[in-house]
């Protein structure tokens with residue numbers, strides 16, 4: 001059984017959307033879950049969130065950022081190519097209930113995983129206020145989809161090229177302070193869920209903590225098997241070691257040790273560079289071997 | 294009869310090994326196997342006992358005297374058929390069974406003064422390798438029964454149950470969560486003890502029996518056991534005991550601290566020893582400490598050494614006699630230069646300001662009176678705290694059953710530590726669901742898992758013919 005790529009396009013520079021034929025995964029996928037894929041027999045196993053899924057068509061959609069060897073190689077594939085292994089859906093689904101008003105925060109590539117969660121929360125009857133942010137307007141994606149999945153959508157860019165000039169945390173802070181009060185003047189934001197780079201998630205946790213709003217983040221530690229067998233993905237939550245692949249990936253943001261998460265994510269930096277250099281060298285070699293017209 | 298047992302040599306031929314100086318820097322197989330002359334000569338030592346005790350020592354009941362006699366008669370094809378009729382994974386068992394406590398422990402020849410038991414494992418490996426080199430023959434299969442069985446987990450227990458059920462004419466599908474079949478045989482036991490090409494060849498034999506192997510299929514996620522029961526007549530759970538234990542001491546989440554499972558999975562399953570040809574990275578320490586004294590600790594230590602980890606030290610809280618690893622593997626490890634710090638227990642893992650491990654703080658232990666279990670309970674010796682520097686630490690203190698399947702299966706009774714409760718035939722508390730191997734016993738051996746798979750296959754056969 002191999003997993004054929006049905007569609008693949010570059011959404012914005014270095015960010016790709018890929019639709020893969022994976023009927024058994026699509027049938028069971030829920031918002032918040034991820035897959036682990038391995039491109040070929042030489043490949044590393046990497047986790048990617050299921051950004052969308054269609055049980056009827058038997059497909060899943062992945063959105064990924066080119067950052068190293070594997071994601072670059074994945075980006076080089078096209079519709080019709082296939083991926084050797086896709087295992088999933090892994091991890092616990094996001095809690096989808098009627099909470100009331102939920103703020104969904106997606107930063108950078110984190111917009112992709114927040115999308116199915118926002119959509120499910122909205123159809124469960126919540127008022128969904130989404131805040132999505134990127135460095136710049138030209139790398140912002142899925143604005144249309146997020147608009148549809150939300151009752152209200154805020155956009156932020158670090159350079160001010162679109163929406164609020166600043167960070168997603170500015171908007172969240174503002175919503176908590178001024179925006180959302182019910183008829184008794186009580187704060188009416190019942191839940192915040194934030195997905196993005198660890199620094200962003202830490203910042204969101206910092207903003208919501210003083211307001212005592214339940215805040216959930218989806219952690220992205222390095223993983224190998226994704227089934228609780230290796231412990232590579234261990235994170236510290238409330239002082240207790242958890243395996244993000246089976247105990248998470250979502251955890252209480254106010255309990256997460258983000259410093260540990262970030263230092264563990266940097267564990268293989270020299271090796272990642274070596275893998276990339278090696279890859280670059282071989283692709284340069286290939287290009288050189290081709291006759292120039 | 295003129296067989297004169299006394300006239301036969303008492304000793305078995307010693308199996309050739311790669312010299313320690315060479316093997317400490319490569320991942321090629323250490324033990325090289327018998328050649329034809331050695332195998333035939335060794336087979337001729339067997340007494341072909343009337344009441345062969347050796348068979349009772351084998352959990353899958355290999356007809357040892359028969360296959361050994363067939364080797365002596367140089368009819369290797371017949372020997373291979375004999376083996377395969379009871380054991381679908383002989384090339385694996387010949388290499389990794391703890392024969393010294395199984396079949397060879399009860400061979401009469403070993404009971405004689407200065408006598409070596411027949412090298413049953415070595416002979417089994419010889420025949421199985423002969424067959425793999427020549428091309429495996431598939432036995433005639435009975436008419437399909439129309440019954441369907443789902444097997445969860447492609448470790449030794451699941452593979453054996455599947456092979457036996459296929460040989461009974463049932464349609465079998467194995468669901469395996471990883472991208473490769475074999476369980477611990479592919480992710481845990483290193484290449485230099487069990488080449489992955491050998492595992493692949495034996496898995497291929499099981500496929501050729503008609504067993505369908507669905508990889509990348511995590512049961513509990515992609516399908517539940519209840520859903521499988523809707524589609525299949527019975528389910529066998531052979532999901533192993535793959536959840537790594539940690540010491541629960543400070544510093545265990547520092548960079549450079551691995552569970553043995555992660556370290557071995559990266560090296561073996563993901564082939565990190567061939568990085569960057571293969572994409573998965575692994576840290577190569579210059580001073581590595583492995584905590585634990587079992588086979589897993591030996592495997593991790595010997596892998597670390599082969600990656601070029603400078604010096605590798607095993608830290609174990611009991612003494613030499615208590616080391617749970619196979620004696621042969623301890624000898625191999627020592628020959629390769631692994632350092633043993635026995636009666637030493639870690640109390641804290643130390644790190645630098647960048648969260649990287651720098652060493653472990655240990656305390657000396659002494660053995661006191663044996664406790665009820667017969668083992669000596671080690672006690673710390675006050676004021677013997679000391680630090681061993683390290684830039685890589687591997688925790689190899691054991692594993693327990695992974696709860697992924699059990700928590701998603703209502704009505705399945707589990708015991709302390711998460712093992713599934715099953716009777717001697719492998720039946721669980723849930724009708725139609727059977728289990729065997731490490732998921733029932735906790736970490737044990739390849740051959741005991743295979744034995745459990747085999748026993749359960751008979752119970753499953755009975756069950757599905759009845760319904």
Ligand SMILES: Cc1cc2nc3c(=O)[nH]c(=O)nc-3n(C[C@H](O)[C@H](O)[C@H](O)COP(=O)(O)OP(=O)(O)OC[C@H]3O[C@@H](n4cnc5c(N)ncnc54)[C@H](O)[C@@H]3O)c2cc1C
Pocket residue numbers: 034044045046047048049050063064065066067068069070071072109112113219220221222223224249265266267268269272273
């Ligand atoms: C549950 C989960 C969901 C994720 N979802 C997405 C997603 O939807 N889109 C997306 O673009 N990225 C996602 N990621 C991150 C993605 O897995 C990494 O970007 C990818 O593994 C990088 O691989 P590489 O070889 O290209 O880069 P490398 O050069 O190997 O690594 C770059 C960085 O990626 C991280 N990383 C490396 N290997 C792994 C690994 N095996 N597992 C996790 N992180 C690793 C490390 O921080 C590393 O420094 C997710 C991670 C997790 C844990």
Ligand SMILES: Cc1cc2nc3c(=O)[nH]c(=O)nc-3n(C[C@H](O)[C@H](O)[C@H](O)COP(=O)(O)OP(=O)(O)OC[C@H]3O[C@@H](n4cnc5c(N)ncnc54)[C@H](O)[C@@H]3O)c2cc1C
Pocket residue numbers: 389390391445446447448449450451468469470471475476477478481482510511512513531532533534535557588589592695697698729730731732736737738739740742
């Ligand atoms: C490093 C190491 C060295 C060892 N050396 C030896 C040795 O030399 N000799 C010896 O006899 N024994 C040895 N053992 C022990 C032996 O390997 C095990 O006892 C044996 O493999 C148990 O077999 P099993 O089939 O029960 O489980 P496993 O081999 O653990 O196989 C279980 C399989 O189930 C899969 N699985 C788990 N959960 C799911 C799920 N939810 N859905 C689908 N699939 C799932 C796993 O991925 C795995 O492939 C060693 C163990 C280790 C870790």
Ligand code: SF4
Pocket residue numbers: 350351352353354355357380386387390392395396397413414417740
């Ligand atoms: S399978 Fe293992 S225990 Fe049985 S005869 Fe072979 S080596 Fe001995």
Ligand code: SF4
Pocket residue numbers: 338339340341342345346347348357358361399400401402411413
């Ligand atoms: S007990 Fe030993 S000598 Fe007797 S049949 Fe078995 S292997 Fe041969």
Ligand code: FES
Pocket residue numbers: 222223224225226227228229230231232233234243244245246
């Ligand atoms: S990725 Fe291996 S335990 Fe989570």
